[in-house]
Amino acid sequence: MNKQRSRFAYTGFDQPRSAARACDNPGCAKEGEYRAPKSRKALNEYWWFCLDHVREYNRSWNYHQGMSAEEIESEIRRDTTWQRPSWPLGYWGTQEKFLRDRAAKGFGFDFGRQARQEEDAEQAQRRKAARTAEEEALVVLDLTPPVDFQRIKARYRELAKLHHPDRNGGDKAAEEKLKEINQAYNTLKACYGA
Numbered sequence: 001m002n003k004q005r006s007r008f009a010y011t012g013f014d015q016p017r018s019a020a021r022a023c024d025n026p027g028c029a030k031e032g033e034y035r036a037p038k039s040r041k042a043l044n045e046y047w048w049f050c051l052d053h054v055r056e057y058n059r060s061w062n063y064h065q066g067m068s069a070e071e072i073e074s075e076i077r078r079d080t081t082w083q084r085p086s087w088p089l090g091y092w093g094t095q096e097k098f099l100r101d102r103a104a105k106g107f108g109f110d111f112g113r114q115a116r117q118e119e120d121a122e123q124a125q126r127r128k129a130a131r132t133a134e135e136e137a138l139v140v141l142d143l144t145p146p147v148d149f150q151r152i153k154a155r156y157r158e159l160a161k162l163h164h165p166d167r168n169g170g171d172k173a174a175e176e177k178l179k180e181i182n183q184a185y186n187t188l189k190a191c192y193g194a
């Protein structure tokens with residue numbers, strides 16, 4: 001039917017772009033191949049940048065920007081009415097500190113390889129310290145107990161979007177990360193899922 005395809009690229013959610021578009025950084029003439037969310041509250045709305053500018057943007061982008069200290073705190077540790085006595089407090093204290101430190105220095109989408117490597121190394125250490133698959137999965141999803149399935153699902157969706165290869169220029173590391181995230185989600189689904 002549709003013999004004449006639109007000359008405009010479809011830029012809808014989850015679709016790779018097929019046509020050139022200029023970098024959204026004012027005055028930059030390069031192609032905008034990399035997308036970055038416009039803000040924490042609009043993770044599905046994107047700027048399109050060239051590699052240099054997406055790196056610059058990601059360095060300065062702070063996931064927790066605009067949140068009060070209290071909001072950051074409750075994002076890291078949600079209050080619920082129940083506790084699991086088997087969870088080692090010291091261990092989760094360390095994980096919370098990691099998340100807090102990261103909130104303080106800014107949570108990038110880091111195409112910046114070095115920033116991501118540092119973060120991954122820190123997280124890997126925490127994963128090694130985990131005693132069960134469930135604990136490890138929570139670390140991968142950057143969660144600390146107590147959690148419920150709603151929260152796990154919400155975080156999973158958020159991280160799966162962030163690390164989706166389409167959004168990371170087909171980056172191998174992002175692909176690996178997405179695999180880990182999927183695995184962690186499946187583990188937690190088995191523990192908490194309906």
Ligand SMILES: [Zn+2]
Nearest residue numbers: 023028050053
């Ligand atoms: Zn640019």
